[in-house]
Amino acid sequence: MTILLTMTGIDAGPWQQQLEALNLNQEFLIWPSDEPLDSVKYALAWNSPHGVLARCPNLEVVFSLGAGVDHLISDPDLPDVPIVRIVDPNLTMRMTEYVVFHVLLHHRRFHDYDRAQRAKKWEVLYQPGANEVRVGVMGMGTLGSDSACKLRDLGFQVAGWSNSPKSFAGIESFAGMDQLTPFLNRTDILVVLLPHTPETEGILNKNLFAALARDGAGQGPVLINAGRGRLQIDDDIVTALDENVLHAVSLDVFEQEPLPVDSALWSHERATLTPHIASESDNRALTKYIAEQIKRHESGQALENVIDNTKGY
């Protein structure tokens, strides 16, 4: 039996090496390949070229390398087999690091202090306490809810927005499109960890930004997107920053990645960019997780974290 590695933009070699070290008794095939695909039972996919998976007649499970599965769902020839999403504590921990860091970066006025330091100026700036600042987390799945709880523990006033109501102690819950505006109206710092679906595409646009709270104790609305680039309209973000509809942003994802060199975001003084590394996958932790799922499947146990194809996450 064979594991197919079909990925674009990342190197399959290290994944194969890590998996081989776990003694799964499987052969490996790296796409593109001229070998027949009949023996492929498992596929590890990241931005796999459309149609490749459909050419594996004996495929039983697809593993998506990363938290999102939009790169698979968009394949019109996607075979009807279970898609297993990576839910790994390491992935959650790293995302929470990113979110907590970027909320504090804006909250603690890092850019203003950095400017003062470069000018060798000893200048005390006002900042409210975390308890005076309202953070809103869009997307309260495994990643979003962990970030929300850690921010709550630091003293922030936290609310979550998701498709269905979620219950976490000390976190206000908003659900559905009806409650989106009230959620935005009470939010000073917006953290976005939504999946990319037809409903969420382009949701981070000028109308949404205009609904954020403008009476907060801080400097003005802040947007932090570590979800998916297709959630946002890059041009609307630039305009909102220029017009101070958004005070500042941290973006880990972009409509087009890598971000084109002519994007105005690169040099905007209140935009903090990272190259889609908010929760950089750690191969060792992820291959261990995949190996565990393959062993479960081989021994007749149910797979975990299988996505719901009708919802897209």
Add this chain to the structure above:
Amino acid sequence: MTILLTMTGIDAGPWQQQLEALNLNQEFLIWPSDEPLDSVKYALAWNSPHGVLARCPNLEVVFSLGAGVDHLISDPDLPDVPIVRIVDPNLTMRMTEYVVFHVLLHHRRFHDYDRAQRAKKWEVLYQPGANEVRVGVMGMGTLGSDSACKLRDLGFQVAGWSNSPKSFAGIESFAGMDQLTPFLNRTDILVVLLPHTPETEGILNKNLFAALARDGAGQGPVLINAGRGRLQIDDDIVTALDENVLHAVSLDVFEQEPLPVDSALWSHERATLTPHIASESDNRALTKYIAEQIKRHESGQALENVIDNTKGY
């Protein structure tokens, strides 16, 4: 009865206004003043000129505006009355914001990503997960232990060092000078929240820096000092940065404050400076705390958080 406000470097006016609003039925006196000091029962002090408190024959309690009391202990004529230290949740929350932010700043390689952004370069840099990084907190009082717990919750391997052993779930405890070297040997990111005492003065020197772990998963040892400036030797920090004995530092305090404009720290690319604002006192929260203690004292209850003069904290 009178409350004396004796402070240097900060404006007493807002403190008086805040306290007046709390209806304590007390008169106020702001030092310097020609009024007699016989009626002074309480003093609020911050860098009070030496000898002033000794001139109040009926003084019963001194409140120190801030977590440290070194500014009082250094007064050779300090009268023998209880000194109440501010222990305020707001102060703790703000210090924890600072500590968590600066640990994550270095952990997430912010400065490297910032440089890449300015060069418009899409560049993924390796960083370990929090679970691979060992943070050490020197000073495990109210502030240090809260920071340590929040960092532990984010996944870091946390240890604390203090005078006597402290027990916090999941946090390794080191105590006393005997265990300082083993504590430093296992520490990648050192957070310092010690009080300033004769024993701790200048403790952050080249010998201590050389004992930090050099086999960590990150870029090299990091120092974060948000305690007191007199704990550190500024020149030793500059040398350690230049020689890569320290990879990077975040400093909120300095031997001399404001930091002189000719200090090499201002423009060191791996030094992140703030003007003693890690836990900027919020007058409203602090005056509420002081009023509560005055009411306790007036009604015959014991004062809280009275410092031990023999220890100096």
